[in-house]
Amino acid sequence: KQEVTQIPAALSVPEGENLVLNCSFTDSAIYNLQWFRQDPGKGLTSLLLIQSSQREQTSGRLNASLDKSSGRSTLYIAASQPGDSATYLCAVASYGQNFVFGPGTRLSVLP
Amino acid sequence: NAGVMQNPRHLVRRRGQEARLRCSPMKGHSHVYWYRQLPEEGLKFMVYLQKENIIDESGMPKERFSAEFPKEGPSILRIQQVVRGDSAAYFCASSPLASGHYNEQFFGPGTRLTVL
Numbered sequence: 001k002q003e004v005t006q007i008p009a010a011l012s013v014p015e016g017e018n019l020v021l022n023c024s025f026t027d028s029a030i031y032n033l034q035w036f037r038q039d040p041g042k043g044l045t046s047l048l049l050i051q052s053s054q055r056e057q058t059s060g061r062l063n064a065s066l067d068k069s070s071g072r073s074t075l076y077i078a079a080s081q082p083g084d085s086a087t088y089l090c091a092v093a094s095y096g097q098n099f100v101f102g103p104g105t106r107l108s109v110l111p
Numbered sequence: 112n113a114g115v116m117q118n119p120r121h122l123v124r125r126r127g128q129e130a131r132l133r134c135s136p137m138k139g140h141s142h143v144y145w146y147r148q149l150p151e152e153g154l155k156f157m158v159y160l161q162k163e164n165i166i167d168e169s170g171m172p173k174e175r176f177s178a179e180f181p182k183e184g185p186s187i188l189r190i191q192q193v194v195r196g197d198s199a200a201y202f203c204a205s206s207p208l209a210s211g212h213y214n215e216q217f218f219g220p221g222t223r224l225t226v227l
Binding site: 034101 | 153167204216219
């Protein structure tokens with residue numbers, strides 16, 4: 001059964017810093033991995049989707065990498081801004097299972 | 112090009128009442144997923160539906176919960192005889208037909224259910 005963890009659980013950084021969020025999964029037989037952000041009291045916004053055959057995806061200041069063999073994905077945020085403050089979730093789709101979400105990393109970017 | 116729509120956004124029920132949550136997928140999407148987010152917990156998969164079919168309900172509680180996605184109209188998540196432990200945010204997601212199950216999912220804003 002797939003299990004997904006995320007570290008750190010919370011992160012507070014000054015504006016302008018580059019930062020890395022980590023996602024780990026136990027079963028490497030995945031179909032894809034998706035990163036989301038969730039603002040307080042809101043729904044989820046899809047950020048990046050990485051298929052199992054891909055190594056990374058980029059969108060603006062965001063870059064997500066995937067290493068299936070080690071069961072890891074990282075989300076890199078360049079030049080962080082206060083508007084990036086949110087909870088970041090990774091979700092893994094495994095064969096024969098539905099999306100399993102990690103508990104999230106709560107990011108606070110201080111002006 | 113509207114996204115995934117959910118209503119109501121907030122729902123208050125007393126113990127023992129029924130709750131009906133609605134989800135309209137994005138245009139052209141025929142796969143719907145329901146998730147529950149309990150306070151201070153992560154999202155948990157509940158059920159995956161296609162039009163008129165329940166594909167996977169492995170995450171649904173065995174009693175009081177049911178879901179449908181009729182040929183016409185929105186998907187409905189129904190909770191009978193609600194209890195305080197049902198208080199949570201319920202999210203719906205949809206994905207397009209091509210390649211089915213493992214496509215990118217697009218989420219609605221959620222329905223926040225409070226049981227008094």
